[in-house]
Amino acid sequence: MHVVLAVTAVIFSLAAAGAIIRIARGPSLLDRVLAADVLLAILGGALCVDMAVNRHLNNLMLVVAISIIGFIGSVTVARFVADRRVKPNES
Amino acid sequence: MNPDFSGPDAWIDTLSAVFMVVGAIMSLGAAIGLLRFPDLLSRMHAATKPQVLGLFLLLAAIGLQLRTWWVWPVLAVAWIFQLLTVPVSAHMVGRAGYRTKHLHRxxxxxxxxEAVVQKAAAEAALKDDPGGGR
Structure with missing residues (x-):
């Protein structure tokens, strides 16, 4: 089971690095929001793997709270982008 | 992990290990898709992999590892909550991306x-024309 923990740790680290690179150089704000959402999903997945390997349920509310934070953040930023960058003369 | 596969215990461990590794590979695929896809809408396609299927596999691995029946409703509630919130936020991000033209047409x-947008623009122009201002 510790082999699985090491393998998933390496994979999650590479995935988080990719998401952070996309946050750093994403061409628009919406790309950064999407990459931040993926980074939160990766964090929740890492918490799930910790719970499964060590056989406890302490982080389950944290996983649900992370999904709430990702939802509220994405919706809020999408609303602000839609309000700020709309142009009245373009169809 | 113990090497003897006589009882169901080692099989359950192996199945949950496979679930965990595949769920981790889902998020790696999302990161690769974020880095390699050209525009926002195709990146949104890649970003949904760890949010739905990856979380399902990891929660199933938790349920298999704990070996009690009462954790499955709790895990199902967590997964259904994710299923309810992810399409709403993806809809908002996709609509904002369409409006601000972050897509390769x-x-x-x-x-x-596009037909709906053209029709709404035509109706708005028709309403603006005689009155002048809304």
């Missing part, structure tokens, strides 16, 4: 929203 095979 030559990559689309069908644009069903």
């Amino acid at each position: 030559e990559l689309l095979t069908a644009d069903e929203l």
Whole structure:
């Protein structure tokens, strides 16, 4: 089971690095929001793997709270982008 | 992990290990898709992999590892909550991306929203014309 923990740790680290690179150089704000959402999903997945390997349920509310934070953040930023960058003369 | 596969215990461990590794590979695939896809809408396609299927596999691995029946409703509630919130936020991000034109129009095979947008713009122009201002 510790082999699985090491393998998933390496994979999650590479995935988080990719998401952070996309946050750093994403061409628009919406790309950064999407990459931040993926980074939160990766964090929740890492918490799930910790719970499964060590056989406890302490982080389950944290996983649900992370999904709430990702939802509220994405919706809020999408609303602000839609309000700020709309142009009245373009169809 | 113990090497003897006589009882169901080692099989359950192996199945949950496979679930964990595949769920981790889902998020790696999302990161690769974020880095390599050209525009916002195709990146949104890649970003949904760890949010739905990856979380399902990891929660199933938790349920298999704990070996009690009462954790499955709790895990199902967590997964259903994720299923309810992810499409709403993806809809908002996709609509904002369409409005601010963060898409490569030559990559689309069908644009069903364009006719609606043109019709709304025509109606707005017709309403603006005689009155002048809304």
